[in-house]
Amino acid sequence: MRQHSTSTHLAQKSSWTHPIYTKKQILDVQTAHRKASSWQDRVALSTVKVLRWGMDFVTGYGTYSPISISVPKTRTMTEQKWLTRFIFLESVAGVPGMVAGMLRHLKSIRMMRRDHGWIETLLEEAYNERMHLLTFLKLAEPTWTMRCMVLGAQWVFFSGFSLAYLISPQICHRFVGYLEEEAVITYSKAIKDFDDGHLPLWEKLEAPEMAIKYWQMPENNRCMRSLLLYVRADEANHRDVNHTLGNLNQTDPNPFAAKPKIEIGLPQLQQNGRVKD
Template identity: 40%
Template sequence: MFRPATRTSFLVLKRDLTPSLQYVKQPSTSLIFIKSISTRLISTTDSSKSTATTLGNTIQHQNHFKNENDVARLHEELLKEIPSPLLRIPHPKPVRDEFIDAKTPLTTKDLESIDIKVNLHRVPVTLADKIAFQIVKSLRIPADWFFKKKYMHRAVMLETVAAVPGMVAATLRHLRSLRKMQHDGGWIEHLLHEAENERMHLMTWMRFSQPNLWERFLVAVVQGGWYNIYFLLYLLSPKIAHRVAGYLEEDAIISYTAFLNEIDNGNIPNTKEVPDIAIEYWNLDRETATLRDVVLAVRADEAAHRDSNHHFSDRIILKREDLREDIRRIFAEAESHTTNKIAGINEAATAKWARKEKS
């Protein structure tokens, strides 16, 4: 007969093992072996050890198994049971409506017709703006020196850096939302979307170019340093951090415009070997897509991030961080066609922080 402690161990082990055993659909060596293990564990007289023993611990300690093949077979069986929330393959979506709403694949003419205001520049007005602007200008110096006119390799570095601000900002705002137990105002999803979009840029450029070992090392060092710097900057001043991101995107537009000029001048071949990832992501015309089309699409994305981050910084300055309120207002007033200003920017702010084009 079981002693009380042993009976308790049996009940605990039965409870712990049952959910795991249901993943093994057919009788197999693995199932028989699990049962043999459970029998051996149940017979222990140490109730504390029995209570703490679960299938996961048993798998981790391979000395309980006869051999490694049993472990491998068990893992294979468990991997066949994919949790239902994972039974879909998420496809990243573009950030611009022109790509999302296009009914037909986009041609070069379609891409050139997207008005991104190439020369748009937020003139630094406040001290915070000037600090942000100088930070970005100082970051451009080593990039110009190292890459010069190697625009393909420069793009890889640029996108590695550009994908950091959105993820950092989303993480910190997510944590703040949890701490304060209140809604984030609708920022987190947009920031994560921005980070994902920049990552898709990088995945695209990696298909065109294969960075050498030194460039990969440089990317790793720069990304690691930049992540921590931007993380600290966002903790200290989110408005400066978003302004930095806005100026970074302005700089990216300058770089991609120079990239386009090099293609148009014949210094960079306008190859038609465009990877599928770019064609599917931006809905490009597979028959006519070229490297130039990809640069146009990426530059259009950077313009969207430029506008978004400058707008986020403005909202922080104006203490109007809840996007939802102004979005509702815009939709409510859409029929009157009276809302042609950016949401959340009042008359005084529009005059003080107006966007001005470079002369």
């Protein structure tokens, strides 16, 4: 596990300052699943399940069962295995928001019309996922094998997601919503492994300075478990945002944009029955 310094020099301000989570907010996060109710939903969900299987295989994923703590040694998740999984997960998770934001940006320029507030939300999501990645890179040094795997996965995923978004943005946002559901499950299981005493190397490990400043973590809440809770809260937020965007038409106002736009657009969307789940 990589040793990190708590005195890293960082800029004091960011273009996207992270909102401050309350303790209740990060502890109240739960796993959730949106039932696939259309063929588009089923396509998105099936794709996520296939990708989840591949990621589990590549990262040697296996966690302790609530029924029995006996797990095959090759599938036991150590601290290093969890970090490897997080790094691979976040390197992929940073792609959709950037691709969607880029394509909508280009379309806005090409069509010479406004984007209804979607671009910033999508790019902020990509920025947030990249911050997750950079945080975990402070804790572990990926091998050259992992770097090559990330390079290949990024090339394939970027190309495939770009084409898919041009065909059906709604399916893509539903896909990301289901992908984030799996991310919340992953971080929840890591937190449970920590609480059950299976990750002793993390018990006294403090979050990197980058994470402390980005999430504005209070002094008594800067341990590794807190970091996992903050990241999980972000993933739950991405889950809910993308499922909502997947319900909307592409010309609908973004309900997650600035407050004045919410006040104008949300009543109309609710009237149309598009923001129910």
